[in-house]
Amino acid sequence: MAPRNFWKGYLKLSLVTCPVAMTPATSDREKVRFHSLNRETGNRVRSQYVDGETGKPIRDGDEVKGYPTGEDQYIVMEENELDAVALESTHTIDIETFVPRDSIGWIWHDKPYYVTPDDKVGEEAFSVIRDAMRTTDMVGISRVVLFRRERAVMLEPCGKGILAWTLRYGDEVREAKDYFQEIDRDKPDQKLMRLVKKLIEERTKDWDPSMVEDPVQDKLLEIIEAKKKKKPAKAKKGSARAEPQETPSNVVSIMDALKKSVESEKGKRKTKS
Template sequence: MAPRIFWKGYLKLSLVTCPVAMMPATSADEKVRFHTLNRATKNRVVSRYVDSETGKVVDEDEEAKGYERGEGDFIVLEDEELDAVALESTRTIDIEKFVSRDSIDWIWFDKPHYLTPNDPVGEEAFSVIRDAMKAADMVGISRLVMYRRERAVLLEPREKGIVLWTLRYGEEVRPADAYFEGIGKVKLEPSMMKLAETFIAENTRKWSPDVADDPVQEKLLEIIAAKKKGRKKPVKEKTEVPAPSSNVINIMDALRKSVAAAKKNKK
């Protein structure tokens, strides 16, 4: 199946412009999804908005957006007022500046998308923009209206294409210092560090997408397949997870045992 195009527009670097198409780099289509049913009739249950005071169903044309300025006190914003502040998408990704990829912390990255040329005639211009960023070892920064809001985006050359990341808004990112500043400095024994490093070395592997598989989804699909055939797959009883021991653990002993087990498994 051909990838579904999510957005069409233009990629621009100064006077160099080319038509591009964008597709989400991730998908939730394969995720097992459930509908809520009436157990007795097996009919789907639908959700509807109701008035919190009267309990009456609110029709769609009677719904409005409200900003709460106090408890139970709302300011109603009409659709035309919301449209008035909506930014017009120019359908153009105009690269405004360039920064080092390493200068942007991971926490700013939101959603990845694949950007490709949308016209064979524009492939040369696309390649110039992509390869120029690659040669300079830089990523481009632009702004674009996506998901109904204007947001900063980052463009990173990747193989034959470009990966476009939406970046989080400033108010969404919390500084790590507020959470980590209470962690004290601990002087570690060199022998303890050596054992920990040995354990890491024994368990170092090449990255594989299999690591990110969802075993819960696989088990759900097995149950669904069994039900399709008219039989019930036996469900394992829940096992109690033992609580961590409250005794003080000898870290050196624990590390030695961990390294020994890792070496044994590797063999």
Template sequence: MAPRPFWTGYLKLSLVTCAVSMTPATTQAERIRFHMMNRKTGHRVVVQYVDAATGKPVDDDALVRAYPRGGDRYVLLEDDELDAVALDSTHTIEIERFVDADEIGWIWYDTPHYLMPDDAVGAEAFAVIRDAMRHTGTVGIARLVLYRREHAVLLEPRGKGIVVWTLRYGEEVRPPAECLPAEKASRPEPEALTQLGKVIGERLRSWNPEMIQDPVQARLQGIIAAKKRGRPRKPARAEPVAEDRVVNIMDALRASLKSAPKG
């Protein structure tokens, strides 16, 4: 069954507007989730806000967001004040500008969502915007309120729809110079590149999502299934493997080729 849209609104470019709906492109619905329990009583425990000074529980209607201004002083912000900050982008994705599709690096991409026309009337306008970006090799830049926060978003034509990526802000991205080595790396020998290319060729396969299955999920499912049957199974711990230190890169590459499975 197709997931229900979590956002509905309008896509706007100049005077062209159409109704659209959006669904997250990824899901964690199949991941195993746990509840915290009181071992002594077998009851679930709940998380509750308490006053830091009095230790007493705080009712939901007494909670308010606050911005620290120094010391013990805070600026209180009500929900309607926060909602009004970016009112125009709450229900409308207005494309403000376009950039070449290959100009934005992968590090700026955050969370993907699928955008589709929400009714037959707006399908043609949606298709025009989508195919115009595809024809010109561009992506659209807009702003949108998601998860109670305004995001810069990128619109990328994909198949019959559009993928809306939330983008990271500039202060969220570290410059490579802060994390990568400053000195120049030594240039590898051509023979080493040739040998490693052969190793890569031996391991080259067509992409398949099965390549990135989560082994921890499978082990947890096995443990849970055993407990349901009343036969608790102690999880087996993998023994650490001692690796020999690589002394000569060419010897290691030749050994890799000899041990690689054929075909």
């Protein structure tokens, strides 16, 4: 069952407008979560805001947002003042410009959302915008207000719909060159390159979601299920925590190591077949 839409508004390109809905493309609902309990009573522990100076609990309605201007000095912002900062992008994704798809590095991508037409009448306009981007290999850049903050978004075709990626703010992305500039070697030995390419070839597989499964999550669910049945959880073969390996003290020839690695991969493939 598809989750509920959490944002509804309009997708706009010049004079073309269509109603759309937006839904998060990822979810962490299936993750194991724990509540804090009182061990003696088994009751849940409740969090409560208290005054940082007096230690007294804060009553409902007395908690406000404050912008720091100095040590222990704040400008108080009321809810109606925050709501007043309403922008057109609160309800409209207006595509301002288009850029080549491969011109935006993955590091700018923040969170993905599925965008779908919100009524049958708007499907034609939605489909034209989607397919035009697909044909030209372009993505749309727009802005939208989410959680009271305006975010830049990248829109790209995704099957029958559109995938909207919120983009990180400019001050959030660090320059790679600041970290990589001291790496001297940029053209490795070609013989070594051929061996590494061989290793890559031996280990190449089709992408499968099982490659990013969470073994810790699976084990936690086993323990929880065993506790439900009041049975001790059985340890899986090979599930014990691996001992940290010692760092080799001797210098190994990269060429020899790669040759052995390639031979090892070939042996594994023969065993499987």
